[in-house]
Amino acid sequence: MKKLLSVSLIGLAVAAASSAQARDYDQVRIGVDVPYVPMEFRTPEGDLTGFDIDLGNAMCEEIGVTCEWIEQEWDGIIPGLLSRNYDAVMSSMTINDERRQQVLFSDPYITMPSAWFAASDLDIDEANEETLEGLTIGVQRGTLQDNYVTDNYSSVADISRYSTADDMVLDMDAQRLDIVFLDFPIGQSTLVENEDADYTIVGEKITEPKEYFGDGFGIAFRQRDEALAEKFNEALATLQENGTYDEIHARYFGEE
Amino acid sequence: MLDISAWFNDLLSGNLIFTSTTLGYYWTGLVTTTQLVFLSLVIGLVLAVPLAIMRSSRRKWISLPVYAYTYVFRGTPLLIQLYIIYYGVVFFDGIQESFLWPIFREAFYPALIAFTLNTAAYTTEIFRGAIKATSKGEIEAARAYGMSQSLMMRRIIIPSAFRRALPAYGNEVIFMLHASAIASVVTLMDLTGAARYVYSRFYTPFEPFLFVAAIYLCLTFAILFFFRFLEKKLLAHLKPQTP
Amino acid sequence: MLDLQGYGPRLIEGAGVTVQLAVLSLLLAIALGLLTATAKMSRHWLLHGTATVYTTLIRGVPDLVLMMLLFYGGQIGVNAISDILYYSYDIDIYINFNAFAAGVLTIGFIFGAYMGETFRGAFMAVDNGQIEAGKAYGMSSALVFRRIRFPQMMRHALPGLSNNWMVLLKTTALVSVIGLTDMVRVAAEASRATHEPFVFLIPVAVAYLLIASVSEWIFARLQKRYDIGFGEQ
Numbered sequence: 001m002k003k004l005l006s007v008s009l010i011g012l013a014v015a016a017a018s019s020a021q022a023r024d025y026d027q028v029r030i031g032v033d034v035p036y037v038p039m040e041f042r043t044p045e046g047d048l049t050g051f052d053i054d055l056g057n058a059m060c061e062e063i064g065v066t067c068e069w070i071e072q073e074w075d076g077i078i079p080g081l082l083s084r085n086y087d088a089v090m091s092s093m094t095i096n097d098e099r100r101q102q103v104l105f106s107d108p109y110i111t112m113p114s115a116w117f118a119a120s121d122l123d124i125d126e127a128n129e130e131t132l133e134g135l136t137i138g139v140q141r142g143t144l145q146d147n148y149v150t151d152n153y154s155s156v157a158d159i160s161r162y163s164t165a166d167d168m169v170l171d172m173d174a175q176r177l178d179i180v181f182l183d184f185p186i187g188q189s190t191l192v193e194n195e196d197a198d199y200t201i202v203g204e205k206i207t208e209p210k211e212y213f214g215d216g217f218g219i220a221f222r223q224r225d226e227a228l229a230e231k232f233n234e235a236l237a238t239l240q241e242n243g244t245y246d247e248i249h250a251r252y253f254g255e256e
Numbered sequence: 257m258l259d260i261s262a263w264f265n266d267l268l269s270g271n272l273i274f275t276s277t278t279l280g281y282y283w284t285g286l287v288t289t290t291q292l293v294f295l296s297l298v299i300g301l302v303l304a305v306p307l308a309i310m311r312s313s314r315r316k317w318i319s320l321p322v323y324a325y326t327y328v329f330r331g332t333p334l335l336i337q338l339y340i341i342y343y344g345v346v347f348f349d350g351i352q353e354s355f356l357w358p359i360f361r362e363a364f365y366p367a368l369i370a371f372t373l374n375t376a377a378y379t380t381e382i383f384r385g386a387i388k389a390t391s392k393g394e395i396e397a398a399r400a401y402g403m404s405q406s407l408m409m410r411r412i413i414i415p416s417a418f419r420r421a422l423p424a425y426g427n428e429v430i431f432m433l434h435a436s437a438i439a440s441v442v443t444l445m446d447l448t449g450a451a452r453y454v455y456s457r458f459y460t461p462f463e464p465f466l467f468v469a470a471i472y473l474c475l476t477f478a479i480l481f482f483f484r485f486l487e488k489k490l491l492a493h494l495k496p497q498t499p
Numbered sequence: 500m501l502d503l504q505g506y507g508p509r510l511i512e513g514a515g516v517t518v519q520l521a522v523l524s525l526l527l528a529i530a531l532g533l534l535t536a537t538a539k540m541s542r543h544w545l546l547h548g549t550a551t552v553y554t555t556l557i558r559g560v561p562d563l564v565l566m567m568l569l570f571y572g573g574q575i576g577v578n579a580i581s582d583i584l585y586y587s588y589d590i591d592i593y594i595n596f597n598a599f600a601a602g603v604l605t606i607g608f609i610f611g612a613y614m615g616e617t618f619r620g621a622f623m624a625v626d627n628g629q630i631e632a633g634k635a636y637g638m639s640s641a642l643v644f645r646r647i648r649f650p651q652m653m654r655h656a657l658p659g660l661s662n663n664w665m666v667l668l669k670t671t672a673l674v675s676v677i678g679l680t681d682m683v684r685v686a687a688e689a690s691r692a693t694h695e696p697f698v699f700l701i702p703v704a705v706a707y708l709l710i711a712s713v714s715e716w717i718f719a720r721l722q723k724r725y726d727i728g729f730g731e732q
Contacts, residue, residue: 035692042688044505046512070598073678075456076571082459083574085598102459142456160363160443161453163676166691171443173694174346176361331665331711332704333672339687340704343696437561441676448564461571465564473559 025228028065029086030056030219033074036165037189038252039092051252055109056090056219058244062235073163075142078102081220087228089220092183094144096214104223106232108216110249113205114145117187118179119172119198126203127179132157135178138168145181148212165190173197185253274463278454285450286471288364292446293436296368297429300375307376308383309409322380329377334435337374342366342442363442371439375432382424386417419490426483430476437472447471503698506689510699513682514706520602520681521671521710525664527607532614539619550615557612563673569605570677602674610667617659622648624655654725661718665711672707682706 032052035041040050048069060067070086081089081103092112095105116127124131133156139146141161149159160177162168169190171177180187184205191199207213221229239245311322329337345351345360359365390413398408440449451464458464503510538550557565625648633643675684686703690696 035688044509044689044692046509071678071680073676075452076461076678078459079455079461079571079575083571083578085574141453147457161445161449162443163441164691166688167443170343170691170694174343175352175357176346176363328704328708331708333669333683333707335672335675335683336686336700336704336707339683339690340696340700343690344700347696434561437563438673438676448561448567451564452567455567455571461568461575465568465572469560469564469568472561472564473556476559 025087026065027068028060028088028228029068029070031070031072031077031080031086031089032091033077033164034071036092036183036186038185039183051110051248052090052092054248054251055239055245058239058248059232059235062238063231074140075163077142078220081222084222087221087225088232092186092217093220094214095216095218096144097211098147099214099220103220104226104229105218105220106229107236108218109236111207111216113184113207114148114181114213115184115187115205116179116181116202117172117191117199118202119175120200121198122178122202124202127181129153129156132179136160136176138162138171138177138180140165140168140182143182144212144214145183149181151212169194172199274467278450278464281445281450281453282447282467282471285445285447285468288439288444288449289433289436289446292364292368292371292439292444293429293433296371296375296436297432299368299372300379303372303376304379304383305414307380308387311380311384312387326377326380329374330381334370334374335438335441338367338370338438338442341370363439363444367439367442367444371432371436374435375428378428378431379425382421382428383417385424386421387413389420390416422483422487422490426479426487429479429483433472433475433479503702504689504693504695506685506699509685510682510689510702513680513685514703516599516679517671517681517683517706518710520599520606520674520679521664521668523603524606524610524671525667527603528610528614528663528667529660531607531611532618535611535615536618536622539615540622554612554615557609558616562606562609562670563676565609566605566673566677569608570601573601573604598674598677598679602671602677602679606667606670606674609670610663613663613666614660617656617663618652620659621652621654621656625651650725654722654729657718657722657725661714664714664718668710668714669707 032040032048034048034050036050038050040048040052042048053069056069057067072080072085074091077089077091077093078099080086089103093099094112095108099105118124129152132153136158137149137153138160139149139162141163146159146161149157153159160171162171165182165186168177168180168182172180172191173196179202180191184201187199187201191197192201219229219232221232236245307322307325310318311326313319342363345366351357351360394412394416395408398412403411436446437448439446440452443449445453447468451468454464455461535550535554538546539554541547541550629647629651630643633647634640638646671681672683675681675687678684682703686699689699693699
């Protein structure tokens with residue numbers, strides 16, 4: 001009971017509203033799907049690194065909790081959160097309404113458009129029903145890109161669904177895929193900046209319609225852990241003010 | 257009783273997961289699984305018969321290579337074999353330009369090749385065991401009749417080996433059906449692939465996985481009963497003619 | 500040579516995970532298998548029925564599907580129970596399976612069904628007269644089990660046991676699909692990152708062959724031990 005009391009003091013109004021389940025988090029386990037360069041990936045030695053990882057660790061430090069990262073395949077990442085295999089998900093997850101029904105999101109911490117990528121010699125300027133006809137499109141299973149492509153192009157093109165983004169890149173190199181649709185920075189760093197092959201973005205970066213592409217990346221929590229989400233929001237605000245956020249951003253995306 | 261029917265109605269009306277679209281995915285999944293398993297079993301069986309005869313040969317240079325093949329394919333996980341064939345094949349220089357590429361480009365054929373080689377290895381060993389178990393009396397009788405080695409193989413050894421191999425082969429068929437579930441790791445939308453897709457879209461494990469588990473269970477029973485029936489039939493036909 | 504572009508140490512770690520996972524699952528499967536075999540031979544319809552349903556269902560569904568069901572669904576089931584306890588009785592227990600424990604439980608649960616069949620056949624092969632003789636000597640049923648039934652049963656169970664172990668060993672590769680970092684997962688990850696699948700997948704295949712060969716040797720030794728007193732077989 002003491003624990004319950006102390007947590008509700010910290011969380012104030014929020015905790016009062018959700019006192020049904022206020023757990024004293026001194027350790028927060030965060031689910032993450034690797035690799036997703038440059039957001040989250042492992043060095044060959046096995047160390048986790050990336051924008052999400054550095055920012056997440058900084059937030060945990062700010063809150064004063066120890067964070068443990070737990071690897072989870074993307075297609076099971078929300079069920080894993082709901083079933084308490086971890087307490088939060090920080091893994092380039094876009095905030096959208098479909099997911100809001102399942103989880104509670106923090107404030108967005110970065111905004112990322114999606115984009116189409118293909119070999120330069122594919123020679124199309126824009127992805128639409130006509131240009132995609134008969135092509136094989138690669139997406140990561142269970143992502144908003146998967147939902148978007150499935151709902152809009154499954155009648156004209158073949159869709160191959162992958163467990164990881166790296167699988168897709170491998171099959172792009174193998175020429176099994178004609179075109180992929182993924183988060184812009186991932187395509188940029190794994191395909192366009194790949195020196196051995198010649199890939200390019202097709203058309204503009206895509207952020208609309210909002211029902212698919214949402215409002216930027218957020219950290220996901222279980223609905224009832226409002227106090228925890230609030231702590232992360234406060235930490236994010238602090239880091240954005242004191243310059244730590246910009247420093248981490250520059251580390252992975254260069255100076256703006 | 258009322259409770260149950262009310263619950264059932266409730267289940268169907270508010271249901272996002274069993275829609276005509278997702279049922280369509282399960283259907284294509286079932287078709288893909290069936291094609292993959294059926295084709296790999298048929299081709300594997302055709303390969304296994306000569307391999308089993310070679311494997312039973314007393315000449316080392318004939319039997320050893322076949323033994324090496326079955327040892328490797330039975331000793332390593334099918335998943336590794338699938339990865340090697342699916343990812344490995346694209347590293348042969350110029351395969352993308354060759355006439356084979358339209359085949360290897362699809363995930364279906366690398367999976368089919370991996371499954372076929374795997375089941376052929378197991379089936380070869382099953383047949384070898386059955387050939388080895390041919391009773392000495394039968395062979396001596398055939399020799400006494402002046403049958404040549406090949407005639408004896410064709411008329412005596414192979415038919416009776418087939419019969420002895422049937423129960424074990426039935427298990428292999430079921431094993432193959434179950435093993436085919438890994439096809440979804442190389443993007444194939446088989447039954448398991450369909451369940452994984454529905455799961456990742458609706459964030460619920462129970463409905464999709466229980467549903468496909470039930471389908472697999474039905475398929476398993478169908479195979480089981482088919483082989484029971486076959487065994488009865490073949491055993492009746494080949495039963496010793498003693499009164 | 501073992502560096503493998505920096506992935507060597509992690510591959511070896513992954514091999515450790517594979518072996519631990521396989522051995523622990525085997526132990527669980529043997530325990531479950533003994534229970535199941537006993538239940539199946541029981542005259543009580545409920546025990547008998549439960550064991551039959553368990554072995555039939557498990558053996559009728561692919562390992563991977565069962566794994567996904569138990570792995571993803573199992574925790575939700577456990578949580579539902581802890582939620583009820585929390586809301587109704589204010590008891591705050593929290594059970595969490597990490598990926599490794601979930602893997603062991605899942606594989607152990609699956610192979611318990613196969614082991615059950617193996618052990619049942621083996622128990623039936625033990626001559627009933629011997630058990631009666633043991634009882635006539637005034638042995639308790641626990642002692643009969645330890646001294647007479649178990650050692651003789653093992654002789655009959657070993658071939659099946661060894662077979663199940665080989666299948667179980669290869670089944671552990673599937674945990675890589677649901678996110679456990681065994682050697683297959685490390686190899687797949689490294690293949691994707693470096694675009695050199697053969698460099699990583701072939702050593703892993705060889706590692707499986709090695710483990711299989713070593714266990715074949717161990718089982719042959721065990722068989723010899725349990726065959727003592729039965730002459731040349």
